[in-house]
Amino acid sequence: MAKAKKATENTEATSAFTLQERENGIAILTIDVPGESMNTLKIEFSEQISVMLDQIESNNNIKGVVVVSGKDNSFVAGADISMLASCETAEDAQAISQGGQEIFQRIEDMQAHFVAAIHGPALGGGLELALACHSRVCSDDSKTQLGLPEVQLGLLPGSGGTQRLPRLIGVQKAMKMMLTGAPVRAKQALKYGIVDDMVPQSILLDVAIELAQKSKPAKKQPKLDLMGKFLEKTPFGRSTLFNQARKQTLAKTKGNYPAPELIIDCIESGISKGIEHGMRVEATNFGQLVMSAESEQLRNIFFATTEMKKETGVSGVEPAKLHKIGVLGGGLMGGGIAFVTATKAGLPARIKDIRPEGIANAMKYSYDLLNKKVKRRFIRKSEMQKQMSLLTGSVDYSGFGDADVVIEAVFEDLTLKQNMVNDVETHCNENTIFASNTSSIPIGQIADKAKRPEQVIGLHYFSPVDKMPLAEVIAHDKTSDLTISTTVDLARKQGKTPIVVKDGAGFYVNRILAPYMNEAANVLLAGEPIEHIDNALVKFGFPVGPVKLLDEVGIDVGTKIIPILMAQFGDRFKSADAFDKVLADDRKGKKNKRGFYAYTGKKPGKEVDESVYELLGITPAKGLSGNEIAERCVLMMLNEAAMCLDEDVIRSPRDGDIGAIFGIGFPPFLGGPFRYMDKLGAQHVVDRLNHYASQFGDKFTPAQRLLDMAKNKQTFY
Template identity: 35%
Template sequence: MSSHYEVRGRTAVITLDYPPINGLGATLRTDLLAALDRALADNDAQSIVLTGTARAFSGGADVKEFGTAKAAQEPRLPVLIAALEDATKPVVAAIAGVCMGGGLELALGAHYRVAKADAQIALPEVKLGLLPGAGGTQRLPRAIGLEAALNMIVSGATVPAAKLKGTALFDEVTEGDPVAAAVAFAERVVAEKLPLKRLRDLKVKDPQAEAFLQFARNTVGAMAGPYPAPLKCLEMVALSISKPIDEALRIERETFMGLMNTPESRALRHVFAAERAAGKIAGLPEGAPLREIRKVGVIGAGTMGGGITMNFLNAGIPVVLLETKQEALDKGLGIIRKNYENSAKKGKLTAEQVEQRMALITPTLDYAPFADVDLVVEAVFEHMDVKEQVFRKLDEVCKPGAILASNTSYLNIDKIASFTKRPADVLGLHFFSPANVMRLLEVVRGAKTAPDVLATSMALAKKIKKIAVVSGVCDGFIGNRMIARYGAAAQGLINAGALPQQVDGALQKFGLAMGPFRMGDLAGLDIGWATRKRKAAEAGVEMKPIVADKLCEAGRFGQKTGAGWYRYEAAKRDPIPDPVTEQLITEYRAANGITPRAVSDEEVVQRCIFALVNEGARILEEGIAARASDIDLVYLNGYGFPAHRGGPMLYADTVGLPNVVRALKRFAAAPGADPSWQPAPLLLKLAEEGKTFS
C-alpha cells in the first residue's frame, strides 16, 4: 500500500507513504481515495488528518505518468480534491517537508491546514511549461490573495510556510510535529463544532485587481520569451475574480491539457526527467560505499583552475592550489578573491563568507601538500607531454585511494591513466568555462576507472551543484566531439556562400545563446587551430587549412586580439562584421575553386543542428553516452542550446527522424560532400522503425 491508515483517539490519520516524495500517481490516488472513504465510514473517527512524511507531504504529480494512460486514470486529482472538499467530517492537512504542485493543490482541498514552519510550499508547474491543473490557480488566490498567488504561480518559486502564516492558507503554523498539532486541531474543530471551510467558497477581494493584472500582463509577457505557460498562468489566475469557480476550474483544466501538448512543455519535461536519469549508471548499485572527499588538490591557478577551485570552496571543501610560479599563484588567488568580492557587492555573500572561503585555500608551489588530499583535479596545458609529467608526479605523491582527475577537453583519459600505477583511480572531470558558473560537468569514465571512483565523482558533482553526465573515452568526449561536427557544418556554410553574421543570426534566432562564429571568437580561434594541427600531426598528414586557420595566420584569434571572425572595439564584446574577414573568405573560395551561392537561414539551421544530431547518434551507438537525454543535457548546460527545444536529440524527435534522415542524405549527395553527412546507422534504424531517441 502507498498509504497507511490509523485512528488516534477519535481522529483517522491517513499517511501518504510513496517514496521518494509521495508523487500523486495512479496508485497513490487510488489508495488515498479508498482511505478517505474508509475514514468517512469509520464510526470511531470523527475527524480526518491527511499527512505525508517528514520529507514530503507530496511533491506533486508523478511526471513519469505524463502523457500515459495512467495520468488520466480515475480517480484523477481534481476528483480526489473534490472528495476532500465534500467530506462530511473535517479534513485537516498536516504538512511537512515538500508540498508542491499537485501536492499543494491536494492540501488546498482540505478544510483546514496545519504546517511545519519550514515546509516548502510551491506551485512550480510553470517550470515544466505547464500551469497548476487541479485548481491551484483558483484556490491559491482565495487563500493568500491575488498578487501573492500570481507571483508564486508565474515564478514557480518555493516559499517557506512561515512566510504564509496569517493567510487563509494555514490555520496553524508550528515549529513542532505538524501531525500532532493537526490531530489536536481536528479534535478542537469537532469539540467546538466549527464549520467545514472550503477555499472554493471564498471570494478574491482586491479592489486594484484590474490595474494589477494589466501591469502583470506587460511584465510577464516581456519575460516569458518563447514559453506560453507564464501568460496562461496569469490568465487562469485572473479567472478567479471574473468567473464562477466551477467554470474557471473547467477552463483551467482545458488550458493545462493544451499546454501539455506544446513542444515547449515537452522539452522542459524532457529536461526535468533527463537530469534525474543522468545519475543512473549501469553497473553501479545504489547505496554502494563512496570514497570520502574531505580535501581537494587543484593544479593550475589560471582561468579554469581558479574556477574549479571556487566550486569546492563554495561547498566548504578545502583546496590545495598548486602553481609553478609565485606570480601565477598570486594572480590566480587575486582573481578568486575578486570574484567573491564582486558577489559580496551584489549581496550574494557577506564579507565574512568571502574570508571564510579564501581561508579554505592552501596555496603551494610544491606537490608535497598533495600527500593527504582525497581528489586532485589538474587544469594544466592541453598537451599529452604535460599531462604525463603531472600524473607521474601525482602517482608518486598522492596517498593510496586518492582520485586523480584530468580536466582535459579532448585528450585520451586511458592514456593519461597509463602514466600511473593506479589507473582505477583515474578519470576525467571536464569542467566548462567559466567553471565557477557553468553547470555542466562531463565525468569521463576510463576503461579501468573503478566503480566507486565514478560513483564518488557523481555524488561530488551534486554536492558542488553541477549537472554531471558520464561520457566514455573518445576525442572530445560528448560535447566537444559533437561541436567539431557543428563547427565543420558552419565552416561548410561559409565556404558555400554564407557570411558569419548570417550563420550566427539564423542560429541565434533558432534560440542558441550564441552562434558558432561568435562563440569561436569568445573561446579563442587559436584553440581550434592548435587542435587541428595536433590531429594532423598525430595522423601523419599535412593539415589542409580552413578559413578559421587563415584568420589565425593573420593573428586574428578572436576577442582577446580585437579581431577574429568579427572586429571588436576596445573593452567591448559586441561583434562587428569585418570587411577583412569577408576578403579572406572570398580569397579562400577562389583558391579552392568554390563559386558562392545563396544560403537560406533554414539551411543554416538544418545543417548545423542535424550535424549535431548525426554525431550524437554515433556517440550513442558507440556507447560513449548512455542515453540520448544525456547528450541533450550536455548541449543545454554546456553549449547554450535553447531549453525550450529540449536539446538536439529531442529536437530531432520533434522534427521527425525520417525528416532528419532525408535532409542528411540530401547534404551527403552534394558534390564533394564530407562523408560524415551520411546518416548514422542508429539514426537510420530508428527512422525506419518509426522510433525516437527519447
Template identity: 50%
Template sequence: TIAVIDGACVGGGLELVLACDFRIARASDKTRLGLPEVRLGIIPGFGGTQRLPRLIGIQRSLDFILTGRTVDAKRAQRAGIVDRVIPEEFGPEMIRSVAHAFAIELRSEALRQRIKARRQKLNAQGFLLEKNFLGRRVLFEQARKRVKAEAKGHYPAPLLALEAVEKGYPLDLRAGLAIEAELLGKAIVTNVSKNLIKVFYLSEEMKRDKGVVQSKGVPQEFQRIGVLGAGVMGGGIAQLLAHNNLPARMKDVNFAAVAKGTEAAAKVFNEAVRKRRLTPKEMQNKMALISGAVDYSGFHRVDLVIEAIVENLDLKKKVFAELDSLVPAHAVLASNTSSLPITEMARATKRPDKVAGLHFFNPVHLMPLIEVIRGEQTSDETVASLVAFAKKLGKTPIVVKDSPGFLVNRILAVYMAEASRMLQAGGTIEEIDKALVDFGMPMGPFNLIDEVGIDVAAKVGKIMIEAFGERMGVSGALDKLVTDGRLGKKNGKGFYLYRGKEKQIDQNVYALLNLAPAKGQHFAKHEPEERCVLMMINEAAMCLSEGIIRRPHEVDAGMIFGTGFPPFRGGLLRYADSLGSNRVVERLEYYAGKLGDHFKPAAMLVEMAQQEKSFYN
C-alpha cells in the same frame, strides 16, 4: 484543515495542500515547494492556477506558475504559501506536536486574520495592479510580454498558464477550475509537452545510472578535495565544492592567481546572497571551506584531486607525476581537460586505474553536465565513484570513452565548423546566429565561440582537426582573430563587441578574415540550422558506433545539459527520430553532393535508414 510538509511538495502535491486552510513546513534541505508543470510543457491542473493567486496574490503566484521554480520552506513562508516553519532539528513526533499546538492556536480569529493578511500583503503598486480591473489588465499584459520574450514562440505552456490565471481569477473557484482543466487539455497534446516529459524521464534515468554495467561495492567517498589551478574553472570548481559543504584546497603558481580563484568563488556566492538564496553568514561559512596554497601542502590528505590547469598535455603529465608521489594511495586523480587524452596523463602515474577525466562546463555553478572520462585503464570503481560524486554536487554525469573532444566538444566542433564554412561562403554572423537561435539554441555558434573564448576554441579546434580531419574545420581559421587580440567576451572583443550587458556584431571581423558578406539573406530558409544540426546528428551517430558513449539517451543528456540543445525538441537524437532516419540520410547526401564529403552520412545512419530504424526504437 492543516497540511504538514516535510520533503518535496511540488506539482500536484502542492496543489493538494493549497486546498487546505493552513500549511506548516519543516525547514530541511529536502523540503521544496513549487509548481514545475510548465517545465513539462503543461500547466498546473489540480487547482494551482486558481488557488495560488487567490492565496498570495497574482504577481507572487505568477512567479511560481510561469517559471516552475521551487523554493525552500523559509522562502515559501515569505511568499505566503507556508504559514509557519518548523525547525529542521524537530523529528516526526515533535512535528506532530507542533502541528497539534498550531491547530489549537488557530481557534483565535485574530490569529487567522493576521495570517491571511500576511499572505495578501501588497505594496502601493501591487494594490493598484491587483485590486482593480484596469490594473490587472496592465499586469497580465506585462507578464504576457515577458513570457513571449523568454519562450520565443517555442513553449506554449506558460502562455496557457497565464491565460488560466487571467480568465479564472475574477470568477468563482469552480468556474476557474473548469477554465484550468480546458487549458490543461490543450497543453497536454502538444509535441512540446511530449518532448519535455521525455526529457524529464531522461533526467530521472540519468539519476539512477551508476555509470558502469555492474557496480561492485560502495562508491568511494571524496571528503577532502584538492583543486590544481585557480583560474576561471578552478575557482568555479572550488565554489561548487564549498557550496556543497566540501573543503577545497586550491593550488596555483602564485598567491595572486590563488586570490583570483577565491574572488571568482566569492563573486558567485555574493550573487546568491543578493538573490537571497544564501545569508551572509552562510556565505562566510562556505567561503571558509576554500583555502589556497602555492605548494602541495595539504594535498597529502586529499581523497580526490581535480586538475584544472592550462590545456597543455606535457604540463598536465608533469603535474600528474608529481601528484602521484604526494597524495594518498587511495586518492583519485581527475583532469578537467576538455579535449586532451586522459590515458596519456594516466601513464605518467603508477595508479592509472585511479585516473579519469572530470570535465565540468563553464560557468561551473550553472551548467548541469559533467563528463566522466574513462581512460584505457580507469577502473569501474573509479568511474562509479566519480559518477556518484558528480550527483552529490547536484550535476548530471555522463560516462564517455577517452577520445579527442570526448562527446560534447566533438559534436560542438562540427557544429561550429559548419557555421564557419557558411560565413566563408558569404553568409553573415547575424544571419547564421539568428537561424540557430530561432531553431531553439540558447545562442548562435559565433556568440558561443565568444563565450567559450576564441583562443580556447582555436586551440581545441586544432586538436579536433588533427584527430578527425577536415570535417572539424580548417586549421588556423581563428588564429587571425586571436592575433588581433580578440579573445571573445572575456576581453570584450570577438565576433561581437561587448559593452556591459550589451553586445553588437563587430563589422570589422569580415575585413580581418578577408570576407565579403552578401547583403540580405544569403542562404535558403532554414538552411543554416539544417546544415549545423545535421552535422551534429551525423557526428553523434559516429560517437555511438565508436563506443564513445553507450546509449542514445546519454547523447541527448549531454547535448541538453551541456550545450542547451532545445529541450522542447526532446534532445538531438530525439529530434533526429522525429525527422526519420531516411530523411536525415537523404539531406546529408544532398549536402554531400553539393558541398563536400564532410556531409557523408555515418555508416550507422545509412544502416538505420535501410532497416527503417530510429535511435530510440
C-alpha cells in the same frame, strides 16, 4: 499535547494515508507512501483519500485536521508523472486533472479547519494540496521549499494551482513562480503569504495543531502595493499585465514551449471569469499539454536523469569512500570545482596554485557566490562560514597526502598535465585518483607516463562550473572500474549529471559541437549576417547562437580543439579561415572585449561589431532562410552524434541526449539529438545530409549508422 484517543486507519495496509484522532478535536492526517523515499501523489490515491475525507465528515468530534508527512525529508514532492504515460487522449489527461481538482475542492469545502504542516519540499501537487487547506505552516529548515515546477516538464499545475495561488499571493508573484517553475524557500514563502507561519521543525506539529483548533480563517487578500493594486484590481491594469506577460514569455520561448502561454491563459480566465471557469480551462489546457510533443520530450529527460542518478559508473562496482578532494589551479575552472566540492558535495577541497593570488582568487570565487546567497537570505551567515571552512590552499603539495581525488584544472598543455600526474603520484597516496579537467587532450596521452595509469581519468566540467549541470567522465583504455565509479560518484555529489564517455579527441560534447560551430562559420563566410545566423539557431531552440557562443567561451579557447580533432578525424573538422583571421586581429571575444560582437557602447555584447565583416572581406546580406541555416548547422551535429554512438564514444542514445542538452543547450523540447533524429526519421536525416553533401562536399556524408538505420527503418529508442 493531548494523548491519542483512537487510530482510524484505512483498511488497506498499503494505504498512503492514516488518520489519527486526538482528544482535543484534532485529527492528524499523515501521508506516507509505502516503499518510496519521498511522498508523491499517485492516481490510485484518490480513492484512499476519499475514504479519509468521508471519515472526517462523518465524525462531528473532529474540528480541525493537520495534514502532515510521514517522511522526515519531504511533505509531498509532487505528483507521480509516470501515470501520464497511460493517457491516450487529451481527455484522459483532462480527467486526471479534474479528479485532482475535485479532491482538493472537497478539502477546501470541509467544515473542519485543515492545516498543512510542511517540512521539506512541497512541490507541484504537494503545494496544490497545501493550497487547498485553509491554513499552512512550514518549518524554517533549508530543505523546505514550495513551488509549482510543472512548466519544466512542459505542463501546468492541474489540480487548482493556477487558480488558488494567484488568489492567495497576487497574480504577479504567482505567475512568476509558475512561469519559471522555481521554488521559494521557507522565509520567502512566509513573506509572499503562501504560509501563515514559519517555525523550527521541532515544534511544527504543535504549532499546526494549535492553529487547527482555531476557527477557519476568512479568505485572505494578497498584499499588494499601489502599482500592484492598479495592475491586478482594475480591468485596464489586468489587460496590461497579461499582455506584457504574453509578450515577454514569447520573447523567451520563441513559441517553442506551449506551457507558459497556457499557464497565463488559465490565470487570466480564472481572474476575469471566476474560479469555476478557471478550473475548467486549467483541466482542458492540462490535457492538451500532456499530449504535446514538447512535454513528452521534457518528461523523457526527467526520467532519463532520474534513472542516471541510480547508476554507478560501472555496473556492480561500488565507488570508494570520499573524504577529501585536491584541486590544481586557482583559475575560474579550479575555483568553480572547489566551490561545488565544498558546497554541494560537502567535502574539504585543498587548492594548489603556483601563486598565492591564484588561491586567493579561487577562495574569492566561492566567497562571492555564497555571500550573494546570504544577502538574498537563501542561507545563513553561519552556513556560509561552515562551507568556506572546507576550502584551504597552498602553493605546494602540503595537505594533499590524504586526498582521495585530485582534479587538475590547469592550461591545455600536454607536458604540463603529464608533469601534474607525476607530482600527484609522488606527493599523494597510492590510491589517489588523478582527474583531468581537460576539454580536448585525450586522457590516454595524459596518462602515458603515469606509474598508475589505472587511476588516471578525465573529469570534464563546463563553464561556469557552478551553473552547468553536465560532467563528462572520460575513461582511457587502462582506467580501472573502481576509478570510473568513484569519479562518477564524486561528480554526482557535486550536483552534476555525469555521463561516461570513451577517450578520444573532443570526447563527446565538444566533438559534436565543433562541426556545428564550423558550419556556422562557413555560413558567415558566405556572407550571411552574424545576427541572422545566431537568431536562426536561437529560434530553433538553442539558448544562444553559435557565433555569440564562441564570443562567450573565448574564440581562442573555442578554436584550440580544432587541430586536436583534425589530428584524429582528418579534414572533416577543418575549421573555416574566419577563426584564424579573427584571432590574428587579437579578437578573443567577451574576455578581452574584442570579438564578433561589440563590447562598448550602450548595449555591450548585444550588437555585432561591424568591423569584423571588413576583416573577413565580406559584405553581409541575407541570402539564406533562418530554417536553412539552422538545418545545416544542426545536421552536422546530428551526424557527428550518430558517429559517436557507432564508435561507442557514448554508451547509449540516452547519454548522448543528456550530454547535448546539459552540456551545450541542445533544445530540451526536442529531447536531444537522438530523440530528434527519431522524430525526423533516419531516412529524412540521410536525405537532407545527401542534399547538402551534393552542394558542400564530403563533410555532410551521412554516418554509416544512419544509412543502416534508414535501410532497416530503425530508430534509436
